[in-house]
Amino acid sequence: MSYAHLDAYSRLLRGAHEAAATGRAWPESPRRLIEASWRRSLEAGIDLEGTSAPLVYDLSYIEDIRRAHPLQPLLPLLAETLSDLARQTGHVMIVTDGQGRVLWREGGTAILRRADQIGLADGHQWEEGAVGTNGIGTALATGRPVHVYSEEHLMRVLHVWSCSAAPITDPDSGRVIGCVDVSGTARSLHPATVALVGAAAKLAESRLALRMHERDERLRRRYESLHGRPGVLLSPTGRVICGDPAGRLGDRVPLWDDPDPPGDRIRLPGEIGEHLRMSGQRMILRDGTVGLLEPFSDGYLLRTVPTATPPALTLSFLGEGPPSVALGDRERPLSLRHAEILALLALHQHGLTAEQLSFHVYGDAGNPVTIRAEIHRLRSQLGNAIAAKPYRLACPVEADFLAVRRHLAAADPGALARAYKGPLLPRSESPEIRRARDELEAQVRACLLRHGCPEHLWAYAQTAGGRDDYEVLERLAALPSTDSRSAAARTRLHP
The missing domain is CATH 3.30.450.40 (GAF domain)
Known part of the structure; x- marks a missing residue:
């Protein structure tokens, strides 16, 4: 220039x-x-x-x-x-x-x-x-x-x-x-x-890259000298070197949720060695199995260990009451923000990155650092029920809004009327939750109007979305005058 x-x-x-x-x-x-x-x-x-x-x-x-x-x-x-x-x-x-x-x-x-x-x-x-x-x-x-x-x-x-x-x-x-x-x-x-x-x-x-390949080769030679089935050989940063011929773990096993993992972070004097910190750590792998991580030379060995079926995560997020979550038979306290995160992970079964979760929760103003902090707090309550890279639910999930989706797919108005207690997390302002809430409400209403009997419509009329629904109330008002539901519907139509 x-x-x-x-x-x-x-x-x-x-x-x-x-x-x-x-x-x-x-x-x-x-x-x-x-x-x-x-x-x-x-x-x-x-x-x-x-x-x-x-x-x-x-x-x-x-x-x-x-x-x-x-x-x-x-x-x-x-x-x-x-x-x-x-x-x-x-x-x-x-x-x-x-x-x-x-x-x-x-x-x-x-x-x-x-x-x-x-x-x-x-x-x-x-x-x-x-x-x-x-x-x-x-x-x-x-x-x-x-x-x-x-x-x-x-x-x-x-x-x-x-x-x-x-x-x-x-x-x-x-x-x-x-x-x-x-x-x-x-x-x-x-x-x-x-x-x-x-x-x-x-x-x-x-x-x-040259130094990495040289380190990998040294690790591989030591690994091959072991007898029996030693497990999957990982680099210090979780890269799969050998021992996973079917590729079920992918190229890398996420060892840390920290955005600056030990392989990249500068260790200050006085900090403990990472092998000591990671020794014996259990983790949920991408296929849902449990792995045991042990230090090996300059890397790690990851062995699959048998485990009992993890307890189910039960989410009750429909209706006007406070959202609740239970892990197994134990209910846990839950903030609206944590309910939003769990709902999004349940709706996206293959998982979401921190960036995707941030966008779904906060929109364009989101910050992945904030989401990582919220996930850390959630995991302190739910443990390994939430896996990382990407973030996903790593246990059986029973959610009232997912049950409603199944009843919609089966076109079963009776089960749908019993399961639908109201909008999904009605106080949530999350862009993705609002979209899912509006979509679910519209589908439930359409299904009940098309296939439901008066009993099903009356159940829907008790929810926040159906309470003042003109078309639903007109259907109920047309019932015989001796039916108490007809009188209630007419009162709502003409207060």
């Missing part, structure tokens, strides 16, 4: 920035990637007048944190690829963890001094939620290499900087574990730098 074009783009950005700062509509928007990042950052409450990225690591631990990070062995490779560029052009090279926390940097004395002033230094965090639009944070948010130029940053203090960054994905866990970035003053950093940074990230990923 020529300097003339840069000047014109800078003027556009300044106008959009002033509008964003005052809450006005943007006269012209920046390019799509930056516009989306600005919107995420503004929703996160970023202060446009902030002066620095926050310091989130105790620097006395930084050497231990570096040594524990999976990118540490690849630093010479990244330095060889990018450090010369940084030194020769007066830029700084940065390597962060998967949450945008700076672990390493290289550059000349002058540029490092300027970087210190904005927190582009060890232990500071550069996620979008911490400092808004920037190369590191936006690369992590989008999962691809990005170049952020000068006024494209949301915080004004960063307008003298430009940066090119690319995320690094661990092939073992499938998660982003770091980001590599080259930053410098605005006009000295060419946008083509993003191609070089992206190539460096891909090279790091290929080395990680």
Whole structure:
């Protein structure tokens, strides 16, 4: 891009920035990637007048944190690829963890001094939620290499900087574990730098893949030396290496619900080893069987263990009373939010991701982190009745609304009238629950009007939806005047 074009783009950005700062509509928007990042950052409450990225690591631990990070062995490779560029052009090279926390940097004395002033230094965090639009944070948010130029940053203090960054994905866990970035003053950093940074990230990923295959081979040799039927061999992150020829477990066994599992998370000094924490853990597998997880060398062995039929989960969610849940013969306390989650899992038997559940419960305003926290609270009450990855019910389910669906499918008005006690979770504002509630109400009404006798219609007229239903009441009012149901229906029609 020529300097003339840069000047014109800078003027556009300044106008959009002033509008964003005052809450006005943007006269012209920046390019799509930056516009989306600005919107995420503004929703996160970023202060446009902030002066620095926050310091989130105790620097006395930084050497231990570096040594524990999976990118540490690849630093010479990244330095060889990018450090010369940084030194020769007066830029700084940065390597962060998967949450945008700076672990390493290289550059000349002058540029490092300027970087210190904005927190582009060890232990500071550069996620979008911490400092808004920037190369590191936006690369992590989008999962691809990005170049952020000068006024494209949301915080004004960063307008003298430009940066090119690319995320690094661990092939073992499938998660982003770091980001590599080259930053410098605005006009000295060419946008083509993003191609070089992206190539460096891909090279790091290929080395990680090579190391992963070498670890797998060592584990496989140890596994094959065992006698008998040792179980399924898993990597430390739950990847299936061997022992499951039918593929019933899929490519990976979810070991953690935590969004930052131990294979990707940096362990601080004093934390217990993950093998110790995971030893002997029982889990519900995707086919409903129970597995026992035991440490083996650098990975895990997963053995299927016999188990009794788990107790049924009974959900009573129809009608105007409070929703209730029982596991076996024991009733449990239940909030409306937890009832919504259980209803959604019952309606989606193959399971839902945290993102899908969040959308179904909260709509566009949902946050998967909130759903994970709610699931954690639910599991503290219901234990392994809720499985993960995806979230699903891993036990027999008896739900009044599912029974109504079965009676509808069988076109059995008698059973339907007895089972339908009213709308599904009538106080719920969940978009998906509202849709299911309205659909169920419409189907029940149509079936009873088409196939039901006066007894069935009278039962429906006692529910919230049928109490003032004109067509249902007209049918009942037409009964002989000696029938008490006729008098009641006429009273409702003409109060």
